[in-house]
Amino acid sequence: MxxxxxxxxxxxxxxxxxxxxxxxxxxxxxTQSSAGTAEGCPDDWPRADVTLRDHKDVKIKVLNGTDRPGLAATVGDDFRNRDFQVEEEGTEKKKIDDVAMLRYGPKGVGSAHLLRAYFLGAAELSYDPAREGDVVDVVLGNAFQQLATTTEVNQSIGDLGAPVAPPGSCPLPVEN
CATH class of the missing domain: 1.20.5 (Single alpha-helices involved in coiled-coils or other helix-helix interfaces)
Incomplete structure (x- = not known):
């Protein structure tokens, strides 16, 4: 050699x-070995479920926040055809001008993140830390035209990134 x-x-x-x-x-x-866990989180803060749910595991209420009759039923059927669990359809008293508003609590953070992709990130988020359950209210607004296609939803999820715990809450520990 x-x-x-x-x-x-x-x-x-x-x-x-x-x-x-x-x-x-x-x-x-x-120093990031406990990142994404509730370690160091105040005891009185709610624990947000930031798991991105599958369509079949997402429970929603579709509410019509417009003057268009039958919009909640039509969109509710669209969500059912995409394997969502539509628990209720109804009318919202307060009319909104946005595309949609998603109202949810700590157990619905991951579900709301997925639903936001169906509105291409244009849905307004309304987080209530005191809200119980994992049902997300989908309030349709005057600017709503249609739900995104499957391809658009997948691209939107990529653009939105991973679900994040809202301010004033801590993420649940990730199960491996």
Whole structure:
């Protein structure tokens, strides 16, 4: 073996050892090992379920916040055709001008995040920390035209990123 080849092997070996040392130090000194858990969260704050739900696991109430008759029933049928659990359809007393408003509590954070993608991120979010249950109210507004297609929803979920616990709440610990 030539001297140049031995020198190259020694240099590559040293680089591998240095890389292993850096990896070991990074793992030992990791300060984010409890990231995404409720560790260090005040006891009186609600624990938000930030799990992105599958369509079949999302419970919704569809409410018509417009003057268009039958809008809640039509959109409710659209959501049923997409495997959502539509628990109720009705009329909202207060009319809204936005595309939609999503009202939810700590147990509905992940569900509301998924539903927001069906409005391409244009739905207004209304988080109530005292709200019980995992049902999300979908209030349709005057600017609503139609639900997004499956492809648009998938792209919107990618654009929106992962669900995040709202201010004043802590994420539930992630189950592995």
């Amino acid at each position: 030539s001297f140049a080849r031995v020198r190259a092997l020694v240099i590559v070996g040293m680089l591998a050892v240095v890389a292993l040392v850096f990896v070991a130090v990074a793992i030992v000194r990791d």
